[in-house]
Amino acid sequence: xxxxxxxxxxxxxxxxxxxxxxxxxxxxxxxxxxxxxxxxxxxxxxxxxxxxxxxxxxxxxxxxxxxxxxxxxxxxxxxxxxxxxxxxxxxxxxxxxxxxxxxxxxxxxxxxxxxxxxxxxxxxxxxxxxxxxxxxxxxxxxxxxxxxxxxxxxxxxxxxxxxxxxxxxxxxxxxxxxxxxxxxxxxxxxxxxxxxxxxxxxxxxxxxxxxxxxxxxxxxxxxxxxxxxxxxxxxxxxxxxxxxxxxxxxxxxxxxxxxxxxx
Numbered sequence: 001x002x003x004x005x006x007x008x009x010x011x012x013x014x015x016x017x018x019x020x021x022x023x024x025x026x027x028x029x030x031x032x033x034x035x036x037x038x039x040x041x042x043x044x045x046x047x048x049x050x051x052x053x054x055x056x057x058x059x060x061x062x063x064x065x066x067x068x069x070x071x072x073x074x075x076x077x078x079x080x081x082x083x084x085x086x087x088x089x090x091x092x093x094x095x096x097x098x099x100x101x102x103x104x105x106x107x108x109x110x111x112x113x114x115x116x117x118x119x120x121x122x123x124x125x126x127x128x129x130x131x132x133x134x135x136x137x138x139x140x141x142x143x144x145x146x147x148x149x150x151x152x153x154x155x156x157x158x159x160x161x162x163x164x165x166x167x168x169x170x171x172x173x174x175x176x177x178x179x180x181x182x183x184x185x186x187x188x189x190x191x192x193x194x195x196x197x198x199x200x201x202x203x204x205x206x207x208x209x210x211x212x213x214x215x216x217x218x219x220x221x222x223x224x225x226x227x228x229x230x231x232x233x234x235x236x237x238x239x240x241x242x243x244x245x246x247x248x249x250x251x252x253x254x255x256x257x258x259x260x261x262x263x
Contacts, residue, residue: 034073037063038094041080042170044195046248048098050078058244059098059116063217065240066233082170083148086110089220096226097218101150101189111221113230115214117191117245120260121154123206124193125185126178132185132206135159141184142166144174154187154209175200190260191215194253205256212261 039048049057056064067074077094079085085097086109101119102112123132125141132138135158145152145165151174155165166183168174175196177183187209188196197203217234219226234241245254 033071034075035063035067035070035096036075036077036094038077038079038085038088038097040082040085040170041078042082042172043098044171044192046195046198050076055248058248061244062116062234062237062241063096063098065237066230069233070229080170082146086218089218092220095219095223096230099215100218102214102216103150103153106218109221110218111223111227113217113219113227114234116216116234116241117214118257118261119150119213119215120190120211120257121150121187121209122190122193122260123158123185123187123209124178124196125204125206126200127202127204129181129184131204134207135209138185138187138207138209139164142182144168144177144183144186146170146174151187151189158187158209171196178203189215190257194249194256197253198250208260208263 039050043050043057043059045051045055045057047057048059048063049055064074066072077088079088085100086106088094089097089110097110099116100106100110100112102115106112123135123138125132130137130141132141138158139160141160142164143155143160143166145155145167146169147167152165166177168177171188171192174183174186178186179200185206190208193203193205217230219230245257249257
């Protein structure tokens with residue numbers, strides 16, 4: 001990617017963020033209505049940071065922009081168990097889930113916005129361990145899974161025997177298990193791999209598993225107005241979303257995501 005292209009994208013993103021700050025300043029008093037956002041506790045900071053300082057992360061920047069435009073106060077609900085995200089939303093303990101992979105089964109329970117970022121699952125191993133360049137090689141390995149996630153479903157769809165699947169609490173735990181040699185591989189999204197590799201350069205990309213999909217925001221089935229507003233916002237932020245991907249991901253990661261779309 002050329003320096004000119006990166007500079008142009010960085011300028012576009014900066015203009016959007018400055019405009020958002022100016023709009024928020026013009027409104028005066030803080031809004032009284034809130035948007036309660038359910039976020040997995042193990043979310044990587046490049047996606048959604050729980051810290052008040054530093055970069056907020058791709059999804060948080062989008063959610064904060066939506067709140068500014070709609071005079072909403074952002075309330076973050078940190079969820080320790082991934083499988084509790086949808087039940088908590090259904091019980092009214094939150095209004096929106098960030099970055100949930102859109103699946104047919106989940107559509108029976110929640111309504112999804114348009115795509116926030118692309119999703120494709122892949123096998124991931126760690127040097128000096130065995131590689132997983134083919135699906136049949138993955139089936140012979142001990143594979144870490146997180147119950148209730150598409151990571152787990154992708155492992156099942158790849159035909160990995162139940163006896164070779166090892167359950168972990170969350171993404172931090174399964175990656176720690178990979179480092180400790182408790183498992184030989186995990187199956188995760190390309191996006192998550194790209195972010196995880198920034199923290200652990202020994203991770204290695206393997207075979208793609210399943211088809212290309214999308215991660216999106218999820219709301220209750222009855223929240224049609226919120227869904228309509230979020231979809232309109234995402235359509236208007238299409239260029240800014242691309243800029244955010246360049247902001248938070250390396251060139252290698254973007255190349256891998258493009259490859260996942262093609263294959």
